[in-house]
Amino acid sequence: MTNHLHIASQSNDRVKGWAGLLEKKQRDQRGEYLIEGIHLVMEAILCNADISVIVYDADKGVPRELQSEPYASAAASQEWISASRAVMSKCSDTDTPPPVFAVVRKPKPELSALFRPHCLVIGLDGLSDPGNVGTIIRSADAVGADAVILGKGTVDLYNPKTVRSSMGSIFHLPIIEGDLAELIPQGKERGIVMAGTSLQAAKNVYDCDWKRSVWLIMGNESRGLSTQTEAALDEAVIIPMPGQAESLNVAMASTIMLYEALRQRKFYT
Known part of the structure; x- marks a missing residue:
């Protein structure tokens, strides 16, 4: 989990897209949604959710829990991006931005x-x-x-x-x-x-x-x-x-x- 792309600016196009998922209209159009926090990202990885990208706070680094097995192996093929605290804040609707969030594609349940x-x-x-x-x-x-x-x-x-x-x-x-x-x-x-x-x-x-x-x-x-x-x-x-x-x-x-x-x-x- 090294040499990840780093994004610092809130005006970055990808950041704008992630932040847009806080709105239902954007979630419906794109078929994706956000999950925030270590626990939810861990659950998504374990359950083989269709994760598009995992973004973590550059100041804190990849959460220790996600570096341990079985999460590290399961997430090895995922795209990881480090981001500034400003980016993490823009992509969250909570007062305190999470240390990590992910973009997940919506499933189609039977x-x-x-x-x-x-x-x-x-x-x-x-x-x-x-x-x-x-x-x-x-x-x-x-x-x-x-x-x-x-x-x-x-x-x-x-x-x-x-x-x-x-x-x-x-x-x-x-x-x-x-x-x-x-x-x-x-x-x-x-x-x-x-x-x-x-x-x-x-x-x-x-x-x-x-x-x-x-x-x-x-x-x-x-x-x-x-x-x-x-x-x-x-x-x-x-x-x-x-x-x-x-x-x-x-x-x-x-x-x-x-x-x-x-x-x-x-x-x-």
């Missing part, structure tokens, strides 16, 4: 993951907070879910805050950006149960059979599920709250449902 036998999928209907979306992806990864669907109106998967909140889980399972209005009927045709939360539901999350093939559909932070999506549910459930809290954050609610599904599937006796 829809077949949504329809596996005994599938567990979580679908997001218009979620607007990137932190919530990233956390839900992380929870879905933790329980071994088959896939995540980001329905129309949901924040961009490759928003830097979503990527950071996922803590690398975006590399571990298929994440489909699609239209729930089109995908839900396809799932129901295959016998998959569509379930979601509702404050009006009579059945609680612990009284349902989550061992079946199921999609858990979660709604917007303030509005909940759209009318169309709610009408398509086969099962509406409520998460019991015997305490005095008014409500649960959607990421917390999603995690509760995912872990109840895991409990029933793996630990139920």
